[in-house]
Amino acid sequence: MTRKRTRESLEHILCEPCSACGGRGVLKTAETVCLEIFREIIRSVRLYKVKTLMVLASNSVVEMLLDEEANMLAELETFLGVQIKFRAEAQYNQEQYDVVLL
Numbered sequence: 001m002t003r004k005r006t007r008e009s010l011e012h013i014l015c016e017p018c019s020a021c022g023g024r025g026v027l028k029t030a031e032t033v034c035l036e037i038f039r040e041i042i043r044s045v046r047l048y049k050v051k052t053l054m055v056l057a058s059n060s061v062v063e064m065l066l067d068e069e070a071n072m073l074a075e076l077e078t079f080l081g082v083q084i085k086f087r088a089e090a091q092y093n094q095e096q097y098d099v100v101l102l
């Protein structure tokens with residue numbers, strides 16, 4: 001058995017694919033996730049005619065929504081006539097979010 005193969009077997013025993021990135025080795029940026037959330041909000045409002053939504057997302061994404069993206073968010077609320085609430089979920093990775101209709 002070569003040394004390389006030993007190392008590979010050990011890695012197989014000791015490691016598992018990263019659940020955050022699915023083994024890709026990269027994560028979407030918080031900004032990209034914010035844009036996806038905006039699209040999801042627009043889609044949900046058009047489909048279900050809701051008036052209030054709650055966005056569940058990672059800390060980094062919620063921080064960006066309430067800071068850099070605050071203006072965009074205010075415009076979206078006015079344009080769609082909805083209220084958008086937020087909750088940071090400590091166990092969510094940066095790519096995870098849910099748009100909940102209230």
Ligand SMILES: [Zn+2]
Nearest residue numbers: 018020021025
């Ligand atoms: Zn990873």
